[in-house]
Amino acid sequence: MKTVDQYHKWVEWSEEDQAYIGKCPDLITGIHGDDPVQVFKDLCEVLEDVISHFQGTGRELPKSKTRPMMEVA
Template sequence: MKTSDKYHKWVEWSEEDQVYIGKCPDLITGIHGDDPQQVYSDLCEVVEDVIRHLESKKSSLPFPQVRPMRDVA
């Protein structure tokens, strides 16, 4: 498993901004665009870049805290 796979990433439509927003709250605030698949692809690249940057600075990666909601039923 890649390190980036530990971090939850998602894309959602923003009615207010009229664009798709890609989020990974544990690492970045987000990115946006018109094509949800492209936004997700770009988001994954940005997350990888952030991880590489933090590792190159010998900084600790934040603990992945955001998780998708699960049915408890």
């Protein structure tokens, strides 16, 4: 498993911003765009850069704390 796969990522529509927002709260606040598929791809690239920066500077990555919400029927 790649390090980036340990972190929960998602894309959702924001009425307020009128854009798709890509989030990974354990590592970054988010990115935005008009195409949800492209936003997810961009989010993954940004996260890879963040992880590389942490590793390159010898900083410890934060533990993944955010988990998807489970819907209860």
